[in-house]
Amino acid sequence: MRKIKKYFYAFIHFNFVSGFLYAFLHFITTPKTTALQRRLWAYESWIIFSFYCLFLYLMMVDTKVNFDQLKRVILVNLLLLIFPWGLFLIFAPQDLMNLIGLGSIYWRILGGMSLLGAVLYYLPYQFYKEKWALYILTFGFVDNFLAGLILFGLFVFRRAPFIVLGAVPLLFYFSLVFLQQARYYRKKFG
Numbered sequence: 001m002r003k004i005k006k007y008f009y010a011f012i013h014f015n016f017v018s019g020f021l022y023a024f025l026h027f028i029t030t031p032k033t034t035a036l037q038r039r040l041w042a043y044e045s046w047i048i049f050s051f052y053c054l055f056l057y058l059m060m061v062d063t064k065v066n067f068d069q070l071k072r073v074i075l076v077n078l079l080l081l082i083f084p085w086g087l088f089l090i091f092a093p094q095d096l097m098n099l100i101g102l103g104s105i106y107w108r109i110l111g112g113m114s115l116l117g118a119v120l121y122y123l124p125y126q127f128y129k130e131k132w133a134l135y136i137l138t139f140g141f142v143d144n145f146l147a148g149l150i151l152f153g154l155f156v157f158r159r160a161p162f163i164v165l166g167a168v169p170l171l172f173y174f175s176l177v178f179l180q181q182a183r184y185y186r187k188k189f190g
Contacts, residue, residue, distance in 0.1 A: 005176070008172070008176060009059065011169075012055060012169040012172065012173060015165070015168065015169045016048060016051070016052040016055065016166075016169055017052075019048045019162075019165045019166065020045060020048045020049055020052065022162075023041055023044040023045040023048055023162065024041075024045045026041045027041035027042050027045055036099075040099070040100065043100075043163075044162055044163050044166070047163055047166045048165070048166040050166075051166045051167065051169070051170055054076065054170070055169065055170060055173060057076075058072070058073060058076060058173065058177075061073075062177075065180045065181060065183075065184045066184070067128055069177075070124070070125075070128070070177070070181045071125060073174065073177045074121055074122075074124065074125040075125070077121055077174055078118050078121060078122060078125070080170070081114045081115065081117050081118035081121070082114075082115065082118050085110070085111065085114040085167070086111050086112075086114035086115040086118060087111070087115070088111070089102070089107050089108060089110055089111025089114065090108055090111035090112060090115075100161060100163060101160070101161030101163070102161065102163075117143070120136060120139075121136070121140060123136055124136045124137055124140075124181075128185075129189065131189075133185065134182055134185050134186060134189070137178050137181050137182040137185060138178070138182045140174070140175075140178035140182075141175050141176075141178040141179040141182060142175075143175075144171045144172070144174040144175035144178060145171070145172065145175035147171050148167075148168045148169075148171030148172045148175065151164045151167060151168050151171070152164075152165075152168050155168075
């Protein structure tokens with residue numbers, strides 16, 4: 001598992017760094033006459049850089065699989081589910097959503113589902129020793145992995161803007177953490 005984790009982390013680093021360099025290169029090469037487009041590239045660079053810093057923090061606290069690590073990771077996951085992935089997608093003005101390529105109603109629905117996910121993932125955060133926490137942790141693994149895969153596929157088929165690539169590596173990371181925690185929970189609590 002450690003070797004897989006090492007390669008997985010290398011993949012996430014590569015994804016973040018290449019995405020940031022891609023967005024930053026477009027920011028630099030976009031003419032100043034198209035100020036709006038230039039600002040969007042700057043915004044995407046900032047989002048990817050911020051998520052990368054968040055990933056680096058999570059990687060530093062990822063010393064061993066235990067309840068304390070799970071609490072930190074779930075807390076970060078809850079914050080992301082509530083603010084940028086939940087409330088922003090629901091309440092952002094339609095003009096802004098259209099501008100950044102998230103104008104479809106499906107992104108608003110995703111924002112609502114993110115808030116429901118925050119409620120669901122709060123349960124193992126608060127009630128870790130309950131037997132049903134294992135099912136939520138297993139669901140968290142599948143949910144985050146599929147969400148990352150779907151968003152990456154949408155980007156490849158040009159159905160989602162470049163900005164979603166900032167979230168994809170984090171979703172894969174959360175998927176791995178939920179899988180590790182589910183295995184740890186099964187060993188410890190049976």
